[in-house]
Amino acid sequence: MTQGIAILRAGMVRAGFGLAIALALVSAAFAQDAMVGAPVAWGMGLQESGGPIKDAIHHFNTMVFWIIVVITLFVLALLVYVVWRFRAEANPVPSRTAHHTGLEIAWTVIPVLILVVIAIPSFRLIYYQDRAVDADFTINVQGRQWFWHYGYPDHGNFTFDSYPVADGDIGQGQIRGLSVDNPLVIPVGASVRILTTGQDVIHSFFVPSLGVQKYTIPGRTLETWIRADRPGVYYGQCNQICGVNHWFMPIEVRAVPREQFEAWTAEARTRFAQGLPPGPPPSAVVAAGSTTIAEARR
Numbered sequence: 001m002t003q004g005i006a007i008l009r010a011g012m013v014r015a016g017f018g019l020a021i022a023l024a025l026v027s028a029a030f031a032q033d034a035m036v037g038a039p040v041a042w043g044m045g046l047q048e049s050g051g052p053i054k055d056a057i058h059h060f061n062t063m064v065f066w067i068i069v070v071i072t073l074f075v076l077a078l079l080v081y082v083v084w085r086f087r088a089e090a091n092p093v094p095s096r097t098a099h100h101t102g103l104e105i106a107w108t109v110i111p112v113l114i115l116v117v118i119a120i121p122s123f124r125l126i127y128y129q130d131r132a133v134d135a136d137f138t139i140n141v142q143g144r145q146w147f148w149h150y151g152y153p154d155h156g157n158f159t160f161d162s163y164p165v166a167d168g169d170i171g172q173g174q175i176r177g178l179s180v181d182n183p184l185v186i187p188v189g190a191s192v193r194i195l196t197t198g199q200d201v202i203h204s205f206f207v208p209s210l211g212v213q214k215y216t217i218p219g220r221t222l223e224t225w226i227r228a229d230r231p232g233v234y235y236g237q238c239n240q241i242c243g244v245n246h247w248f249m250p251i252e253v254r255a256v257p258r259e260q261f262e263a264w265t266a267e268a269r270t271r272f273a274q275g276l277p278p279g280p281p282p283s284a285v286v287a288a289g290s291t292t293i294a295e296a297r298r
């Protein structure tokens with residue numbers, strides 16, 4: 001009996017120790033030059049880039065921005081000129097010209113050319129985001145009312161749920177409304193295929209700093225991919241209005257060096273082997289009127 005308890009205790013200590021090491025390794029990654037992909041107060045423009053897809057989005061955004069600037073300045077200059085040149089006292093007898101073939105061809109053809117110039121890199125970007133060429137591994141992402149359900153089919157097929165951290169439990173380095181209990185973990189520099197699906201309604205897997213946004217649609221599987229080139233933590237949210245607890249679906253992606261990722265998957269395989277306690281049924285979260293996740297999950 002006593003011996004049994006001792007063995008049990010040793011086992012628990014070992015399991016706890018292993019998990020602590022894995023967590024410490026994951027945290028250690030952030031001691032280095034970890035980046036945080038999150039919204040900032042008074043932030044302008046796009047979020048900082050954590051990988052190649054967001055870099056491509058940045059380039060495309062910059063190109064379109066300057067095209068818009070040139071067009072806006074051109075139209076403004078035309079307006080100012082017309083207001084000044086054709087004011088009543090400078091131009092008492094207005095022209096009755098109604099057509100000018102050359103001008104009409106120009107203001108049709110030039111915008112078409114501008115749209116073509118925008119369309120070519122735009123389509124190239126869409127196809128670049130569409131699928132991972134030679135992905136290192138796959139993560140399954142399922143949107144549910146109202147939490148995320150993740151699966152690692154290439155690492156022992158473990159799955160787990162991801163819920164936001166309750167306001168009262170926010171720790172150091174965590175962000176209210178964005179940090180979660182079980183983040184997605186990926187290795188730095190790996191191309192990760194993401195397969196999305198929805199369990200109930202349409203959700204959307206959206207992590208701005210990694211340049212990913214993909215609907216999760218019930219009965220369908222969509223493909224996209226992510227790659228983080230820097231260790232860090234990248235936040236996102238479900239950005240498809242999916243019901244009353246839409247806000248309850250933040251996304252936290254942690255990019256760590258490969259060895260730490262391997263250690264984490266080994267640990268996670270054991271930890272999630274029996275699966276976490278199932279998430280609360282949607283009605284329980286709402287009906288209980290609970291303000292904390294801990295309450296809601298009880």
Ligand SMILES: [Cu+2]
Pocket residue numbers: 143144202203204238239240241242246249
């Ligand atoms: Cu959602």
